[in-house]
Amino acid sequence: MDTEERVLTNLRKGIVEFCVLAIIGEGSAYGLALARRLEADGLVASESTLYPLMARLRMAGLVDSEWQESDAGRPRKYYTLTDAGREALRAFQSTWEPLRDAVDRTLRRPS
Amino acid sequence: MDTEERVLTNLRKGIVEFCVLAIIGEGSAYGLALARRLEADGLVASESTLYPLMARLRMAGLVDSEWQESDAGRPRKYYTLTDAGREALRAFQSTWEPLRDAVDRTLRRPS
DNA sequence: GACGTTATCGTGTATTGCAAGGTATGGCAA
């Protein structure tokens, strides 16, 4: 893995998790659709990041999942936000904003 | 490690590295001083994150280091930015900004 | 010389992103 990729990889750590919560908070979504959307935004590199992540979120009780038929193709597993998930999302916002601002300040350097 | 801490830990990944470059870009600094400043901003948890990081930056040729006497106490190892370091810092800004904006957009939900 | 302070650094563990590959289902065309 070259340097540039590693930088992005590390930056994404811990961020995607909450972007997923935010997205399904707006309405349920299934795995591959989530993966594609996040890939388009540069937030994940592939599905192999997403599936283990969804499993962790489920284990943590932040999302529920449910199989649903599809008009075309295989059944899909749809995820929805639990109350704990909504709470975690709120908590994340309070964490993200100060961190983001600390980075911006440091990069901009008012010394 | 509890959940809350893990969230912060993951968020910090890949961010501190460039905050360090930004700080020493303003003038050389030594390890412990860097660590204290970054701890105050919530960007690292302890020196044990910083020293291995500085070693990596040095290996990558992004910083140089030099021992200097101190008025009081042990000698300190001062770090300075190399040209490659300055370049990496510029490159990071181009990576950070879109990512930060993608996160903000996703959290704020214009869907 | 014992002790506290300042400073740098090493070891071990846990987390996790991702590449690569595996499995299952449905649609479609020859």
Add this chain to the structure above:
DNA sequence: TTGCCATACCTTGCAATACACGATAACGTC
């Protein structure tokens, strides 16, 4: 019905790295 492709989910293994914990070293003070 056979073959093939797209869709969809998931697993394995590796590599990167944050951090707790602790070691080591130099200096000053009593």
